[in-house]
Amino acid sequence: MTLVLDFCLIGVLIVGIWLFHRPAEAKYGNLTAAAALACAMGLVIYRYGIMHPFVVVICLLVGGVIGIWVARKITMIQIPAMVAFQNGAGGIAAFFLSFVELMRGAGQMGAINEMSGLVNLAVGSLTFSGSMVAAGKLAGVLKQTPTILTNHTRLVQANLGIVILLMLIAFFLPGTAAVVFYLIIFALSIGFGILFSMRVGGADMPVLISFLNATTGLAAALCGMIIENQLLIACGATVAASGSILTHMMCRAMNRSLYHVFIPEKAPEKPVSTMDELPENNLFSTGGQMTEPEQTIHEEMSEPEKETPDADPLKTAVHQVQTADTVVIVPGYGMAVAQAQFEVIELTRLLMDMGKQVIFAIHPVAGRMPGHMNVLLAEAGVDYDMLKEMDEVNPTFAGTDLCLVIGACDVVNPAAMETDGSPISGMPILNAHEAKQVICCNLDDKPGYSGVENALYQNSNTLMLLGNAKQTLGQLLEALTETPAAVQEKLTAQDETAGKEASAAPPMEKAVNRLMSGEKIIIIPGYGMAQAQAQFQVKELADLLESAGKQVSFAIHPVAGRMPGHMNVLLAEAEVDYDKLIDMDEINPEFSQTDVALVFGACDVVNPSAIHVEGTPISGMPILNAHEAKTIVVCNYDTQPGYSGVGNTLYDDPKTILLMGDAADTARELTAAIQKKR
Amino acid sequence: MSNLVLMVGVFVFSFVVGYFLISRVPTLLHTPLMSMTNAISAVTILGVLILFSVPSTRFEQMIGSVALIMVTFNLVGGFTITDRMLRMFKKKQEGNNP
Numbered sequence: 001m002t003l004v005l006d007f008c009l010i011g012v013l014i015v016g017i018w019l020f021h022r023p024a025e026a027k028y029g030n031l032t033a034a035a036a037l038a039c040a041m042g043l044v045i046y047r048y049g050i051m052h053p054f055v056v057v058i059c060l061l062v063g064g065v066i067g068i069w070v071a072r073k074i075t076m077i078q079i080p081a082m083v084a085f086q087n088g089a090g091g092i093a094a095f096f097l098s099f100v101e102l103m104r105g106a107g108q109m110g111a112i113n114e115m116s117g118l119v120n121l122a123v124g125s126l127t128f129s130g131s132m133v134a135a136g137k138l139a140g141v142l143k144q145t146p147t148i149l150t151n152h153t154r155l156v157q158a159n160l161g162i163v164i165l166l167m168l169i170a171f172f173l174p175g176t177a178a179v180v181f182y183l184i185i186f187a188l189s190i191g192f193g194i195l196f197s198m199r200v201g202g203a204d205m206p207v208l209i210s211f212l213n214a215t216t217g218l219a220a221a222l223c224g225m226i227i228e229n230q231l232l233i234a235c236g237a238t239v240a241a242s243g244s245i246l247t248h249m250m251c252r253a254m255n256r257s258l259y260h261v262f263i264p265e266k267a268p269e270k271p272v273s274t275m276d277e278l279p280e281n282n283l284f285s286t287g288g289q290m291t292e293p294e295q296t297i298h299e300e301m302s303e304p305e306k307e308t309p310d311a312d313p314l315k316t317a318v319h320q321v322q323t324a325d326t327v328v329i330v331p332g333y334g335m336a337v338a339q340a341q342f343e344v345i346e347l348t349r350l351l352m353d354m355g356k357q358v359i360f361a362i363h364p365v366a367g368r369m370p371g372h373m374n375v376l377l378a379e380a381g382v383d384y385d386m387l388k389e390m391d392e393v394n395p396t397f398a399g400t401d402l403c404l405v406i407g408a409c410d411v412v413n414p415a416a417m418e419t420d421g422s423p424i425s426g427m428p429i430l431n432a433h434e435a436k437q438v439i440c441c442n443l444d445d446k447p448g449y450s451g452v453e454n455a456l457y458q459n460s461n462t463l464m465l466l467g468n469a470k471q472t473l474g475q476l477l478e479a480l481t482e483t484p485a486a487v488q489e490k491l492t493a494q495d496e497t498a499g500k501e502a503s504a505a506p507p508m509e510k511a512v513n514r515l516m517s518g519e520k521i522i523i524i525p526g527y528g529m530a531q532a533q534a535q536f537q538v539k540e541l542a543d544l545l546e547s548a549g550k551q552v553s554f555a556i557h558p559v560a561g562r563m564p565g566h567m568n569v570l571l572a573e574a575e576v577d578y579d580k581l582i583d584m585d586e587i588n589p590e591f592s593q594t595d596v597a598l599v600f601g602a603c604d605v606v607n608p609s610a611i612h613v614e615g616t617p618i619s620g621m622p623i624l625n626a627h628e629a630k631t632i633v634v635c636n637y638d639t640q641p642g643y644s645g646v647g648n649t650l651y652d653d654p655k656t657i658l659l660m661g662d663a664a665d666t667a668r669e670l671t672a673a674i675q676k677k678r
Numbered sequence: 679m680s681n682l683v684l685m686v687g688v689f690v691f692s693f694v695v696g697y698f699l700i701s702r703v704p705t706l707l708h709t710p711l712m713s714m715t716n717a718i719s720a721v722t723i724l725g726v727l728i729l730f731s732v733p734s735t736r737f738e739q740m741i742g743s744v745a746l747i748m749v750t751f752n753l754v755g756g757f758t759i760t761d762r763m764l765r766m767f768k769k770k771q772e773g774n775n776p
Binding site: 010017018023030031033055056058062063067086089093097101103110209213216217227228231234237238243245249563569581 | 764
């Protein structure tokens with residue numbers, strides 16, 4: 001009889017989940033599931049009775065009131081943090097339950113029940129601590145960047161091993177002596193949860209949350225195994241299934257394996273080439289082989305006007321220097337050897353006259369003595385304010401347009417971070433590889449003093465200008481001063497972006513014209529829209545465009561936002577019709593017939609580098625093909641790369657109109673401008 | 679032993695059924711889905727209630743109370759917020775209740 005009732009409730013619950021397959025019925029599904037659980041609670045109280053009704057009622061009231069209060073108050077952007085926190089609450093409750101059951105049953109428990117309890121001590125507490133770290137990161141209490149300890153992976157493995165060992169010991173220990181082990185398992189599992197979630201970065205959060213969702217489900221199912229309650233097992237298993245599916249989907253959407261989310265590769269580069277590729281026999285041809293295909297990529301993406309793929313690397317370099325706004329120069333001993341520091345200074349002055357921001361990144365061991373580079377550059381007349389230390393400059397590389405490496409090798413070799421066992425493994429380096437563009441003015445592409453091949457040279461965004469640094473820089477300077485027209489053009493463009501009012505006008509007008517003349521418009525929302533809380537303005541704009549007879553839809557990338565389906569919720573909050581929210585797979589074929597793709601605060605999910613460039617963290621990630629639209633209007637805060645740190649080549653597309661600034665303001669301005677025109 | 683078979687059977691069955699049902703949920707609803715399954719995982723509350731069904735020590739009551747508050751928060755908060763979210767998913771024609 002009890003089993004029959006249990007299975008009926010499981011059936012109701014399944015109906016509840018089944019109702020989720022259509023948006024219009026989903027809310028009944030939710031209520032059905034809630035009702036099933038309420039009935040189950042009633043049933044349990046009826047069957048077992050309650051010894052301390054006062055305590056129970058108080059606890060139910062406290063938890064319930066807080067739950068409702070928080071759920072009412074929270075905004076949609078905080079949902080991921082809330083879900084993470086709730087996962088944690090479920091996890092710790094499962095731990096407490098297992099703990100009490102194990103203590104009570106000491107000695108007389110069935111083997112299966114006891115084993116489930118022991119496993120659940122670990123699963124419950126790691127879910128708790130992992131979720132708390134995730135919630136902290138999502139709520140902005142903890143920083144979102146991955147934190148990686150030395151020997152992190154080994155720590156995690158050791159921790160896991162010890163926990164399993166302790167479980168076995170506790171299992172065979174008779175009576176109450178095992179309690180100490182329970183507590184140690186608890187402490188270690190808490191540590192385990194922290195260890196694996198701390199190194200998951202902002203963009204990988206959807207995976208972490210989904211994964212913790214699955215472990216909470218597992219914890220609930222294990223609770224069911226301890227007390228032999230089928231309903232608990234069934235519910236727990238369903239949640240575990242749901243969490244697993246979502247984890248899998250999120251991983252696929254980012255082209256990452258679960259393993260790599262939790263054990264991240266330290267640097268995004270391609271693996272270092274093996275020693276047999278050493279370029280000693282013919283160094284220049286090797287250099288050519290390396291750079292040629294890469295140039296092709298640059299030209300396809302940013303300079304379609306160039307005819308030949310094997311154009312002079314110097315020309316490409318000139319173009320890159322001209323288009324960069326922020327430049328970091330990494331000097332090395334090679335610069336000193338070539339006595340090129342004076343050319344470097346001349347170049348620096350020129351760049352600064354062009355309105356670019358230039359700094360020097362000084363590695364502590366560059367040169368032949370501590371502070372060697374500083375002395376050399378000071379000698380050449382560089383303002384010491386421009387000389388930045390490694391720790392200070394490293395975080396800024398990702399936002400740097402161009403990194404100019406002059407005669408430095410080992411200190412910018414990303415192999416130091418990723419390859420174990422080489423002489424430079426673990427050496428702190430200047431993260432030049434994170435810059436959008438790297439130009440290396442080195443004598444050759446041979447390894448530096450360490451003898452380790454420089455992986456940076458093989459990066460797709462690295463341009464090699466081989467030869468004597470003094471001569472190379474001289475040529476570069478000449479070429480730069482030769483094209484004053486281009487410089488002038490760049491300068492005016494910069495003047496425009498300088499003042500907000502002045503800048504807004506021409507691109508804004510262009511964007512408005514395109515929007516007015518277009519028929520089919522696709523809006524691509526990203527987390528930036530959520531952060532600017534711009535969904536309401538975006539919705540207003542969409543309505544306006546629709547009332548002008550245009551076909552407007554929203555393209556939703558599976559990992560846009562901070563948890564699966566986050567964008568849908570945010571747009572639903574702004575009352576966007578859910579029929580207009582289209583999945584990536586469904587909408588991608590439509591971009592080529594789209595007049596305007598309107599990007600609001602999305603970056604990585606529309607970055608064509610994912611398709612064209614190999615060896616970046618997002619290579620192979622499915623993206624929304626916004627670049628196929630006839631015009632792309634990007635309303636982002638800035639042109640910095642997204643979480644992946646990969647520069648967005650969409651921004652360089654000649655079809656792209658950039659409207660930088662707060663997305664809500666931009667949307668408002670667009671709406672106003674269109675209204676005026678009509 | 680028969681208990682073990684039953685429990686494993688229920689687990690596998692629910693996992694498989696859950697897997698098929700959830701694979702059909704549109705990506706549109708992934709956030710509410712996760713929020714709801716999260717609330718369902720608070721089914722642990724049944725276990726915590728059973729804890730209180732037999733005479734217990736002060737210590738056990740204390741631990742039980744904390745667990746009960748946490749899990750009730752998870753349960754009630756989870757369903758409430760899912761409901762709030764789902765009510766936001768609107769279609770123009772239908773004119774859903776606010």
